[in-house]
Amino acid sequence: MADAEHVPTREPAFWALIPAAGIGRRMGSNRPKQYLTLGSHTILSHTLSIFLEHPRIRGVVLVLGPDVDPDALDLPLAGGRLFRAAGGAERADSVQNGLDFLAERAHEDDWVLVHDAARPCLPLADVDRLLHELRDDPVGGLLASPSTDTIKWSDGAGKVERTLDRERVWRALTPQMFRLGMLRTANAQARAEGHPVTDEASAIEFLGQAPRLIEGSPMNIKITRSEDLELARLYLMQQGRLEGGFRA
Template sequence: MKARCFAVIPAAGSGKRMGAAIPKQYLTLLGKPVLQHTIERLLAVAAVERIVVALAADDPRWPALPAAFDPRVMTAIGGAERADSVLAGLRALAAEARPDDWVMVHDAARPCLRPDDVEKLLAELEGDPVGGILALPSVDTLKEVEGRDIVATVDRSRIWRALTPQLFRYRPLTESLERALAAGATITDEASAVEWAGRRPKIVEGHPGNIKITRPEDLPLAEFYLRQQT
């Protein structure tokens, strides 16, 4: 039976580094909230059957988004950390997702994702038993430091920057996150949980325009990339 594809968007964070009065996923970008752009990018991929958006329990802004009324979109209550929100989204899919179905986790603040990158990710990982992530090879010279002292130059040929979506089979991802969180492991993204559990995710090269809005200067950059795409 062909694996189906679901998506989880952790959107319960406050985005403190942005320094804005509202969470960064609700900042306006080309006339609509960042989160609306992000969801629309995933809805544009026919293979995505359902999207779960993990929200803060007291989120008052979600009901105003057009995405809140889309039949392919549902919500879950997120947690204090990204991994908690992702796990909440996975559990919300428990009645629908089979163990080998795909789940792609995508940052709420990455509104410039190209749908063809998602299709490339799905195509290249189609037969993989675990999954993988979109990423970019490092183009900068990387330094290892202690305090402010450089102690080594890192071989950048082995270094990639992790992006999202990160695409994994439902059961391996759920079990990896549950075990890692129970053990108190440091989980920065889904791949790190899967790696911690002893599995080896794959790398699929993405597009450099797939930026994450983290600081104020990222918002005009995201606007530039969106205008370039349209």
């Protein structure tokens, strides 16, 4: 029998979770923004490819709305690494469904990278940095961007109440990377108690934990309005991931 001191320990795996059940009302399009096309592929396909092509991502859980036919989507080749789960009424519900789905296939201490479907310009270097910086962290964290603008706090009536210290203000990006067990518990408890879950970090904060901030690239934009499409096209071309233009 092998000496217990020499029994290898299991390395936690890395999984990606992409909630894509939203309809993107602010886009003003006749279809959800993640199904608009940049070049010859949908925004969703570009986003999925980031993780499916990464050698350290074990698999990707794609959370889709109930009216979406997955077989009709422009999905990248996945080699058995792409899984589908049903979406919920809100983003946090969809994330919870994806986490519940993943809990049947992964370990509680595995890492989950939750990433917005409408962020197709995430540089691979940012994924590598997140994995490297957080792999031994007891809590996890998120990509974020330090503010370069002066930020005003409103009094709720359209007037400035105070000016925030921009040295301490960051914009939350994705992916946000946490342990499967912790995130699943945090998201479920926050929702059950009516706490607003605007992103995964806010659920972890609800448990009294402090996620780490990892500075991310300004290219990692979230496509929200029609004018964002041209900027996303430019960034994808700069990354060598796009040829041609976009069509909405």
